[in-house]
Amino acid sequence: MKKLVLIILFINCIVSFTDAQSLLTPELLWKMKRINSFSLSPDKKFVLYEVSEYSLEKNSGKTGLFVLDISTLNSQKISSSNFSEYAGQWGKNNEIYYLSSESGNTQIWKTDLLGKNKIQISNVQEFEVEGFTLSKQNNQILLLGALKMKQSLHDKHPDLPLTNARLEDDLMYRHWNSWQDQNKRHLLLFELKENKLSSTYTDLLENQFLDGILPPFGGIEDACFSSDDSKIFYSCKKKKGKDFALSTNSDVYSYDIKTLKTSNLSSDNKGYDLHPKISPKGTFLSWLSMKSDGFEADKNDIILYDLKTNQKNNLTQNIDLTIDEYCYSEDEKKIYFIAPFKGCKQIFELNIATKEWKQISKYEQDFLSISVYEDKLLTLRQSFIQPTDIVDISLKSLRERNLSSINRDLLDNIELPSFQERWVETSDGKKMHVWMIFPPNFNQNKKYPSILFCNGGPQSMVSQFFSYRWNLAYFASQGYIVIAPNRRGLPGFGQEWNDAISKDWGGQAIKDYISTIDVISNEPFIDVNRIGAVGASYGGYSVYYLAGMHNKRFKTFISHCGLFNLESWYGTTDELFFANWDNKGPYWMAENKEYYLKHSPHNMLNNWDTPMLVIHGGKDFRVPETEGMQAYQALQVKGLRSKFLYFPEEGHWIMKPQNSVLWYREFIEWLDTDLKK
Numbered sequence: 001m002k003k004l005v006l007i008i009l010f011i012n013c014i015v016s017f018t019d020a021q022s023l024l025t026p027e028l029l030w031k032m033k034r035i036n037s038f039s040l041s042p043d044k045k046f047v048l049y050e051v052s053e054y055s056l057e058k059n060s061g062k063t064g065l066f067v068l069d070i071s072t073l074n075s076q077k078i079s080s081s082n083f084s085e086y087a088g089q090w091g092k093n094n095e096i097y098y099l100s101s102e103s104g105n106t107q108i109w110k111t112d113l114l115g116k117n118k119i120q121i122s123n124v125q126e127f128e129v130e131g132f133t134l135s136k137q138n139n140q141i142l143l144l145g146a147l148k149m150k151q152s153l154h155d156k157h158p159d160l161p162l163t164n165a166r167l168e169d170d171l172m173y174r175h176w177n178s179w180q181d182q183n184k185r186h187l188l189l190f191e192l193k194e195n196k197l198s199s200t201y202t203d204l205l206e207n208q209f210l211d212g213i214l215p216p217f218g219g220i221e222d223a224c225f226s227s228d229d230s231k232i233f234y235s236c237k238k239k240k241g242k243d244f245a246l247s248t249n250s251d252v253y254s255y256d257i258k259t260l261k262t263s264n265l266s267s268d269n270k271g272y273d274l275h276p277k278i279s280p281k282g283t284f285l286s287w288l289s290m291k292s293d294g295f296e297a298d299k300n301d302i303i304l305y306d307l308k309t310n311q312k313n314n315l316t317q318n319i320d321l322t323i324d325e326y327c328y329s330e331d332e333k334k335i336y337f338i339a340p341f342k343g344c345k346q347i348f349e350l351n352i353a354t355k356e357w358k359q360i361s362k363y364e365q366d367f368l369s370i371s372v373y374e375d376k377l378l379t380l381r382q383s384f385i386q387p388t389d390i391v392d393i394s395l396k397s398l399r400e401r402n403l404s405s406i407n408r409d410l411l412d413n414i415e416l417p418s419f420q421e422r423w424v425e426t427s428d429g430k431k432m433h434v435w436m437i438f439p440p441n442f443n444q445n446k447k448y449p450s451i452l453f454c455n456g457g458p459q460s461m462v463s464q465f466f467s468y469r470w471n472l473a474y475f476a477s478q479g480y481i482v483i484a485p486n487r488r489g490l491p492g493f494g495q496e497w498n499d500a501i502s503k504d505w506g507g508q509a510i511k512d513y514i515s516t517i518d519v520i521s522n523e524p525f526i527d528v529n530r531i532g533a534v535g536a537s538y539g540g541y542s543v544y545y546l547a548g549m550h551n552k553r554f555k556t557f558i559s560h561c562g563l564f565n566l567e568s569w570y571g572t573t574d575e576l577f578f579a580n581w582d583n584k585g586p587y588w589m590a591e592n593k594e595y596y597l598k599h600s601p602h603n604m605l606n607n608w609d610t611p612m613l614v615i616h617g618g619k620d621f622r623v624p625e626t627e628g629m630q631a632y633q634a635l636q637v638k639g640l641r642s643k644f645l646y647f648p649e650e651g652h653w654i655m656k657p658q659n660s661v662l663w664y665r666e667f668i669e670w671l672d673t674d675l676k677k
Contacts, residue, residue, distance in 0.1 A: 021415040024477040026664035044373040078115025131220030146183035170241030177651025227282025294577040297459030340492030415440040417476035424519040437482040447527040449675040450481040454535030454542035487512035506599040536560035548604025556674035560615040564631040566600040611641040617650035
């Protein structure tokens with residue numbers, strides 16, 4: 001009998017162990033599949049979508065293409081597993097064109113709905129194909145590629161083949177995470193006949209020595225054909241060197257394929273003009289526009305350009321929202337757009353004729369892309385605790401339907417955190433939105449350590465994002481309450497709130513962080529003796545700034561790629577328009593000296609008394625590595641417990657799988673040391 005009881009207990013232990021759910025880990029994050037993009041087939045029956053998968057062991061990833069049958073919800077992978085195939089586009093007869101390295105370098109290929117009958121379309125050897133777009137009749141292809149535009153040092157000194165020197169004579173010699181070289185991105189038009197590109201091409205940007213489509217994040221989405229294939233519309237900042245570094249003034253251009261003439265359609269606007277898009281019937285051209293030169297986070301409006309009358313109309317001028325993405329209804333009467341709004345990225349409907357608008361989605365989640373089919377919206381959706389999937393939304397009932405669940409096998413076995421929103425009063429009497437992410441199985445009768453999440457940007461809303469670099473659900477899964485305020489200087493709460501941070505980095509936004517902690521600390525489940533602050537970019541700056549004035553509120557800090565010394569940062573950063581707009585301009589100007597004295601964290605070093613982990617990437621040219629090194633050196637000289645985690649081959653973000661896992665491990669180990677004693 002005693003033996004039987006022991007056997008039963010043993011079986012119960014096994015059952016309870018196997019039934020127990022695991023917690024989110026960095027390793028699980030890198031096992032997750034990531035949907036990058038989607039597009040509807042011409043007949044609106046299929047969805048082509050792109051999925052990236054990663055191998056932690058190989059420290060690399062591959063991207064593949066899938067076709068989803070909307071009627072059956074069955075998905076089929078149509079690409080090979082031996083190499084990446086991506087940037088898929090529909091041909092007019094439901095063929096699929098895509099980029100692949102199957103032939104040894106990146107070229108355009110074509111296949112059918114089943115991924116069979118593959119044909120190589122391009123065989124360009126002069127440059128790497130970065131992107132492409134098809135004409136409506138599929139008889140022309142516009143390619144994005146980098147052409148050699150000037151002599152290199154090796155060309156100039158052929159007898160010195162082992163030299164690795166650089167010789168610069170202008171600004172923008174490096175950008176975000178890469179050095180500029182003799183190759184510049186251009187738009188190249190080819191004819192397509194019998195599944196082959198012509199041997200010659202037309203360079204839309206001619207021989208101008210510039211980057212063409214805006215680097216580093218702009219791509220072929222900044223170009224499109226007219227509905228009759230007679231013109232190409234594209235956006236470009238036709239500046240170089242110092243002029244490029246000091247300005248955001250890009251424009252939308254019309255290129256006539258027959259006459260070879262180019263017209264500037266947005267010359268009256270001095271800020272960003274980006275992402276031209278043709279309407280379904282070809283009546284309108286539209287693009288996203290910011291009015292202020294030098295302000296990269298200005299209000300983004302939708303400009304509608306009537307191709308018959310050449311009249312422009314700002315559709316969203318009187319809507320206090322900044323637009324991320326948008327699409328047309330099939331009848332061209334409405335536009336559906338995505339915008340940051342009160343802590344989420346929501347979907348809105350806009351009547352083109354009347355400019356009346358309304359909110360479509362009202363869920364605590366983010367929507368990332370959008371298309372229309374039948375009486376539904378097709379979109380990508382994510383939240384703090386759910387990675388990206390494809391859903392559709394009925395325009396009649398507004399109900400959502402999942403079309404994909406690509407990580408269900410992993411998520412079904414994970415105990416996920418929970419979240420809720422709060423509103424707290426700031427020091428100047430405003431109401432501020434705050435997200436709180438709680439550990440799995442949260443018990444409000446217990447006391448928890450917590451971390452204040454300081455967001456970057458600085459104008460970047462804390463929305464319902466599922467990040468693989470800064471995953472708030474993972475932090476919560478390690479037993480921390482994550483406190484994430486939408487402090488001053490973020491979109492989604494009106495343009496006045498968004499603009500309030502410019503030229504006031506160490507002002508009200510920092511006070512908002514203090515207000516958040518002072519209010520939330522009153523909750524009985526917050527252990528006021530175990531609170532840390534973490535952040536990257538402007539968030540890293542915020543950590544440095546808080547370290548000099550927090551008055552014992554925080555027990556530990558982590559600053560990733562933070563700005564420590566605004567003077568040295570101004571002298572080494574890439575996009576000077578950003579420094580000039582947000583931080584008033586050069587530090588050596590007499591009228592700016594007081595600003596730099598007040599707002600640069602390094603001027604408050606005498607008050608630093610708290611342990612700090614500093615993290616930086618060696619290829620971060622937005623916030624160069626010396627910012628982290630200066631902070632770490634000061635911490636060491638002051639005798640404060642500190643570590644410097646350095647990634648020589650990473651930029652502003654930690655992108656390699658094994659580097660990312662190491663980052664997470666060191667991050668949590670640092671927090672645990674100070675907050676879980």
